[in-house]
Amino acid sequence: MNEIARMDSGVPATQDDMSEASLPHNIEAEQQLLGALLTDNDLYDRAASVIKSDHFYDPVHARIYEICAARIQKNALASPVTLKPFLEEDEGLKALGGPKYLVTLAASAVAAYAVRDYAQLIYDLAIRRELISLGKDIQAQANDVTVEKEPADQIVDAEAKLYKLAEQGKSESGFQSFLSAIKQAVDVANAAYQRDGGLAGTSTGLIDLDKKLGGLHRSDLLILAGRPSMGKTSLATNIAFNVAKAYKRGKTYDGRDGAVEGGVVGFYSLEMSAEQLAARVLSEASEVPSEQIRKGDMTEAEFRRFVEAAKALESCPLYIDDTPALPIAQLAARARRQKRTHGLDLLIVDYLQLVKAPGAGDNRVNEVSAITQGLKAIAKELDIPVIALSQLSRQVESREDKRPQLSDLRESGSIEQDADVVMFVYREEYYKEREKPGDHQLDKMAEWQAAMEAVHGKAEVVIGKQRHGPIGTVELSFEGRFTRFGNLVKPWQEGR
Helix, strand or coil: CCHHHCEECCCCCCCCCCCHHHCCEEHHHHHHHHHHHHHCHHHHHHHHCCCCHHHCCCHHHHHHHHHHHHHHHCCCCCCHHHHHHHHCCCHHHHHCCCCHHHHHHHHCCCCHHHHHHHHHHHHHHHHHHHHHHHHHHHHHHHHCCCCCCCHHHHHHHHHHHHHHHHHHCCCCCCCCCHHHHHHHHHHHHHHHHHCHHHCCCECCCCHHHHHHHCCECCCCEEEEEECCCCCHHHHHHHHHHHHHHCCEEEECCCCCEEEEECCCEEEEECCCCHHHHHHHHHHHHHCCCHHHHHHCCCCHHHHHHHHHHHHHCCCCCEEEECCCCCEHHHHHHHHHHHHHHCCCCEEEEECHHHCECCCCCCCHHHHHHHHHHHHHHHHHHHCCCEEEEEEECHHHHHCCCCCCCHHHECCHHHHHHHCCEEEEEECHHHHHHCCCCCCCCHHHHHHHHHHHHHHCCEEEEEEEEECCCCCEEEEEEEEHHHCEEEECCCHHHCCC
16 A cells, blocks of 8 residues: 555654654545545535545545535536546646546445544544644744734734634635635525525615625625714614624525524624613614613603613624724634624624724824724634724815715725725715804705705715625615614605
């Protein structure tokens, strides 16, 4: 038997003497599992629920498994004969005897009932190898004593890699084959096709916004920006409430247990306290004005509605962290912990400029760049959409048309570059209100009142950038008393 085909699943006594060949692995288990798949393609589902191609120790075995998987998923036969054309020129396979090795694998097939156990063994050994590699990295970083490398940062980094290993079975992603990337793209498209309403992402609860965005997509960073009093926090709170309220758990398209509707929401409120944010959500749900809740100025009927709304929302999976001035590394660590303990399907940060980025010095542009890059990394690592609120510069106020644009973003370069979607909240009513003429100007007053009536209770979300779709404007309704955005009924929809 070839040297690579020996069995060695023992862990060596010392890590320092560990060579590539002595890492935990079991070549015979890999051979027999592949042999079973080549002789009976129906066994693939049992193996695929446990392992992926990168869990194999032998890279040739990984390539064989990957091609097997691709053919079986297309309902095509995967056998030594059908795999031969794909692997004939494979240098690794040539070293093992060429296409004849595929026949040898088929001849060494394990019994059907043992396939899952063999898959689990291969997976467990792969995890052990990853842990050994991760341990070496942590040790090397700890030994490298420099001023720049703080131990706290190394702990956060190690926690991130351990989390990824626990969630995905690997701590480093590295290169992946185009075949693997295509499969992931097809899985995502299939999930969108199967989903009611045709949304590829999580619904915001706002119909017209969903149509424009296709929902909130996993691994996307969405920036929601606006001037003060435009309703950034209100819109973010509304979306958080809508997503959490719609939460239903079940089997997702990839077979995992998770959110099939709505989701678990994490809300970093760096400006408002958790109590203030909860009051906003309750104001929307109970339809009691937020200022009345704050003053306690409620009728008996309003207070009853308020209490009933609070009871109904007790089980709502909306988690709030109001720790001020959180460093980006801590924000990421807490998000990982939230996903591991309670789940996490959407993260909202209010707002971006209040997050700290240690090590950026006095350079504000570098600091914001580090924050946006960190938020995008969280979105990709946790595979969730991240909505970050952002302030706009004052130059908006000096223009006649006060609709915001990308150049109005504070420290706009890095935000615009790192974000997948940039949205602006704009309420013309806010500006019109401040143009009210004097009571003696009767003609201007009538004109102003007509203009106010046209924009009353309306808001716009201007999509200035969208990596996966069109830009444009979405009109929403806005009820200032309840700080609530909603779907705007168009004139042709009235009376339905």
